[in-house]
Amino acid sequence: MNFNDSPAEAAFRQSVREWLSANAPQNWKEEFKKGLSPALALGKAWQAKRAAAGWACIHWPQKYGGRGASLIEQAIWEQEEGELARLSGFFFIGQQMAGTTLMVYATEEQKKRYLPPMASGEEVWCQLFSEPGAGSDLAGLRTKAVRDGDDWIINGQKIWTSGAHYSDYGILVTRSDFNAPKHLGLTYFFVDMKSPGIEVKPIKQINGNADFNEVYFNDVRIPDTQRLGREGEGWKVALTTLMNERAGIGTFYKSNFKQMLAELGNMTIDGKPALEDKALRAQMADFYVSMSGVRNINFRMMSDLSKGKHSGPESSVSKLIIAKQQQDEAAFMMDMQNYAGILAATGDDEDASQQGYFQQWFFSSPALRIAGGSDEILRNILAERVLKLPADIRVDKDLPFTEIPSGV
Numbered sequence: 001m002n003f004n005d006s007p008a009e010a011a012f013r014q015s016v017r018e019w020l021s022a023n024a025p026q027n028w029k030e031e032f033k034k035g036l037s038p039a040l041a042l043g044k045a046w047q048a049k050r051a052a053a054g055w056a057c058i059h060w061p062q063k064y065g066g067r068g069a070s071l072i073e074q075a076i077w078e079q080e081e082g083e084l085a086r087l088s089g090f091f092f093i094g095q096q097m098a099g100t101t102l103m104v105y106a107t108e109e110q111k112k113r114y115l116p117p118m119a120s121g122e123e124v125w126c127q128l129f130s131e132p133g134a135g136s137d138l139a140g141l142r143t144k145a146v147r148d149g150d151d152w153i154i155n156g157q158k159i160w161t162s163g164a165h166y167s168d169y170g171i172l173v174t175r176s177d178f179n180a181p182k183h184l185g186l187t188y189f190f191v192d193m194k195s196p197g198i199e200v201k202p203i204k205q206i207n208g209n210a211d212f213n214e215v216y217f218n219d220v221r222i223p224d225t226q227r228l229g230r231e232g233e234g235w236k237v238a239l240t241t242l243m244n245e246r247a248g249i250g251t252f253y254k255s256n257f258k259q260m261l262a263e264l265g266n267m268t269i270d271g272k273p274a275l276e277d278k279a280l281r282a283q284m285a286d287f288y289v290s291m292s293g294v295r296n297i298n299f300r301m302m303s304d305l306s307k308g309k310h311s312g313p314e315s316s317v318s319k320l321i322i323a324k325q326q327q328d329e330a331a332f333m334m335d336m337q338n339y340a341g342i343l344a345a346t347g348d349d350e351d352a353s354q355q356g357y358f359q360q361w362f363f364s365s366p367a368l369r370i371a372g373g374s375d376e377i378l379r380n381i382l383a384e385r386v387l388k389l390p391a392d393i394r395v396d397k398d399l400p401f402t403e404i405p406s407g408v
């Protein structure tokens, strides 16, 4: 496989570079650190600017707010935007997960209504899947949907819903048939987050932020027109969302290699430049080699996607490696900072190196090993689908949902 740009791709890359150098916001990191409102305002302004110039959701059709370009061109944008990707994080669930699902299951009218403001960042979306008793075993969810004329009435609780507190819409999986086996009784909707009966309660994390929430549904009405896929076929729709989530996480997160080199370049070990130390160089080489492997796996995945194939187990490999490596890199850098490594757990200590960049990663990176499929679940997928090892034991798969022992 040839990873070099074709002449057309090189020209596209050049136009991305030119547009970014003329339009990218300057000194945004200070403002971004000030809290949710300024960060969201920055993200929305940047996304709107991108959309107005045709640089949002690059591989989406133009009529839905995209550029009508290829997935490879989308990937070129992602390589060139670098750290600016952080400004677009608010829109990841909408664009990478909800958008790609609407693209398959929504009506033409709905696509024209909801996709352009999703691409431009005007409307933000969240993912209402996980519940207190249904995370890895998502098909065990219990939020209940009951048909009432042209509407559905929803009751139940979701948890870990990232961005629910600033989202306009959410994608939602519910149980509409408690007598069917667990994967067959689910129905998928999208919901207006301002609907009466929705209550959002923030959850505080170890890094000091409250990025995700508990979301309660008390007799929330959703019109049947907002159902995506057939009644009882919500699992199939959810799989479209989940495949895109994992593929997105694997390609969205970038290596910290540049920041690490910058910081290590200012350090000494036994009076000599740290970067000349053999053990340190070996560790950095290990990080580099595994990131290069992930990069090549991502290229293979994109090459498959651009030929119309689904993203396969590659997305599990990328996510598995990246999540662990981000944690290892942060811990390594904090060790290297010696006593200063304990400064700036919340990024507000003026003496902290790089404004607590690695400390922030240290506290944020464990979440990545759980979100979008935990390490163990990804290993199960690789064991079963790639290595063809015997499948995990799933005794409840064919039982009617009501007969599965639950303790509730």
Ligand SMILES: Cc1cc2nc3c(=O)[nH]c(=O)nc-3n(C[C@H](O)[C@H](O)[C@H](O)COP(=O)(O)OP(=O)(O)OC[C@H]3O[C@@H](n4cnc5c(N)ncnc54)[C@H](O)[C@@H]3O)c2cc1C
Binding pocket: 126, 127, 128, 129, 130, 131, 132, 133, 134, 135, 136, 137, 159, 160, 161, 162, 163, 212, 367, 368, 370, 371, 372, 373, 374, 375, 376, 377, 380, 392
């Ligand atoms: C930062 C973050 C953001 C998130 N955002 C969202 C969101 O926006 N929307 C949303 O719906 N959800 C979200 N989630 C939830 C996420 O999808 C779940 O946390 C995840 O699927 C794991 O589910 P759980 O927390 O219920 O853990 P469990 O499924 O209870 O797992 C507990 C432990 O058991 C292990 N385990 C479970 N089953 C198996 C098995 N079969 N074999 C081996 N080990 C197993 C797991 O690996 C884990 O270590 C988010 C999570 C995080 C961390």
